[in-house]
Amino acid sequence: MENVILTVHLVLALLLIGVVLLQRSEGGGLGMGGGGGAMSGRAASTALGKLTWLFAILFIGTSITLTILAAQKAGSGSVIDQIGAPAPAAQEPAVPSLGSDLLPPAPMNAPLTPPKAEN
Numbered sequence: 001m002e003n004v005i006l007t008v009h010l011v012l013a014l015l016l017i018g019v020v021l022l023q024r025s026e027g028g029g030l031g032m033g034g035g036g037g038a039m040s041g042r043a044a045s046t047a048l049g050k051l052t053w054l055f056a057i058l059f060i061g062t063s064i065t066l067t068i069l070a071a072q073k074a075g076s077g078s079v080i081d082q083i084g085a086p087a088p089a090a091q092e093p094a095v096p097s098l099g100s101d102l103l104p105p106a107p108m109n110a111p112l113t114p115p116k117a118e119n
Contacts, residue, residue: 002069009062016055023048 023046 005062005065012055012059016059019048019051
């Protein structure tokens with residue numbers, strides 16, 4: 001389900017980019033400088049403008065849907081809830097022996113460091 005919505009979301013993003021790039025430039029930022037731009041009272045509603053609105057609404061809808069699905073999958077606990085909780089018991093990592101099984105075991109009374117060599 002989530003993969004289908006994600007695929008639709010990506011297709012909508014590409015369609016929205018394409019429709020916006022196909023529209024005529026009004027000149028100036030936010031349509032200030034051309035007649036009937038985005039900031040005027042009567043914006044001309046063209047087919048590309050209507051498609052842009054449709055794709056934008058669908059894109060926001062899929063974004064919200066994906067957010068809700070991700071929140072449902074997330075764990076119910078918060079990181080802050082874990083502050084007072086005791087730490088889980090740590091397990092010793094399994095370290096492979098590097099040939100120590102080939103050496104004979106050291107005697108119990110053996111020194112920890114080898115004796116210094118005399119010159």
